[in-house]
Amino acid sequence: MHGISDAQRRSRLVRRHLLAPSVRAASAESVTDSVVALHATDAATVFLSVCARLSEASVGAVERALYEDVSLVRLLSMRNTLFTVSSGLAPYVDAANARAVAAKERRTFLKHLRDDGNGLDAHWLAETEKETLATLTARGSATGSELSAAVPALRTKITVFPGKKQETVQGVATRVIRVLAADGLIRRDRPRGSWTSSQFRWTAAEPWPAREPAAARAELALRWLRSYGPATEADLKWWTGWGLGQVRQALEVAGAEEVRLDSGATGWVSPGDTEPEPTLEPWAALLPALDPSAMGWADRGFHLPVEYRAALFDRAGNIGPTVWWNGRIVGGWAQRADGELVWRLLTDVGREATTAIEAEASRLSGWVGETRITPRFRTPLERELTV
Structure with missing residues (x-):
């Protein structure tokens, strides 16, 4: 079995994730495809992750891709998490993950409606969705609050988990909008505030072209291996949220090849991807919370010493902003x-690394300008640094 060392894995990461200056990209779409998908739970992450990999950092370029060209789109998909992917990959992510997520979201919401005991059911939801879509189509775009003001049914309140310790009264607007978005009938438009805001407007959308789920999973696995391989079955299972059987089927259909990792574990690469990766120039990077280069594997031991986890991760397993030098956090x-x-x-890390990190910090400060960034998921080190 061919072996791929941790040093080689780090060399692959820098080139394929466009982290060194010599391999940075010219477009937001190229950056996104290079890492397959960008975490989008925190709106700022998309911009910070893309601009870290652009030859010329540009908030405007990311906004154009998201809201004008719609060449980048947000999907509730892997691990029931919001990701941004290119429009070319979106139909595969939709079939491989988002359809199942949408079905679960709808089942859960309908159960809450039934448990409320006020006669709200699938017919009520269908009529509410129809009116919401008609209102949104007529307006062009609207915030959740604007939709609630225009659609009376969205102002309905229900009791969630009645009779249980976590019982609470909630409005349905957020859940209706979430279901519509999960089904691909609406999408996030420009936010009310700056590029760091998650107070999105919404606009009508067309569902993605249908793809066969097993074939879509194989395509997604292949693209992921090209960016993150070598990686283990456990890594792909964690990243996608698929069952182990689905992971193994996707690897088989994708033609993935086995390799041996330094840990002794079996890894997988895309077909024929076993040749050594040329070493690039020394490089430093300041990547945001939830950046894909830090969140792409279940086992990050090849680039993240285990003793750093307590400082860099929150209790839910979300990584905060990270400093990188030559493939390591x-x-x-x-x-x-x-x-x-x-x-x-x-x-x-020595003087050369410190100088390079200072230069990257200056670069980041330069394009961020007056914008203030606070990660949604606060980690111990990030909190300490802001005191």
Whole structure:
């Protein structure tokens, strides 16, 4: 069995994730395809992840791709998490993950409606969705609050988990909008605030062309291996949220090849992808919370020492902003309330690395400008740095 070392895995990561200056991309779409999907739970992550990999960082370029060209789209998909993918990949992600997520979202919401005991059912939901879509189509775009003001049914309140410890009264507007978005009937449009805002407007959309789910999973697995391989079955299972049987079927259909990792585990690569990766120039990067280069594997041991996890992750397993040097995570960074960018190294990386990190921090500060960034998921080190 061919072996691929941890050093080679780091070389692959830098080139394929466009992290060194010599391999940065010219477009937001190229960046997104290079990492397959961008975490979008925190709106700022998409912009920070893309601009870290662009030859010339540009908020405007990302906004155009998201809201004008719609060449980048947000989908509730892998692990029931919001991701941004290219429009070319979207039909495969939709069939491989988002359809199942949408069906579960609808089942869960209908159960809450039944449990409320006020006669709300699938027919009520269908009529409410129809009126919401008609209103949104007529307006062009609207916020959730604007839709609630225009559609009386969206102002309905229900009791969730009645009779249980977690019983609470909730409005249905957010759930109706979430179901419509999961079904691909509406999409997120420009937010009310800056590019860091998650207060999105909504606009009508067309569902994605149908793809056969097993074939779509194989296509998604193949693209993921090209960006993240070698990786284990456990890594792909974690990243996608698929069952182990689906993972193994996708790897087989994709023609994935087995390799041996330094840990002794069996890894997988895309067909024929076993040749050594040329080493690039020394490089540093400041990547945001939930960046795909840090969140792409279940086992990150080849680029993240286990002793750093307590400082860099929250209790739910979300990684915060990270500092990288030559393929390894070596620290974390944060932005203070006055806009100052600060970082802390968790190991001694030497003068060359420190100089390169300072240059990247200056680059990041330059394009962020007056914008203030606070990650949605706060980690111990990020909190310490902002005090």
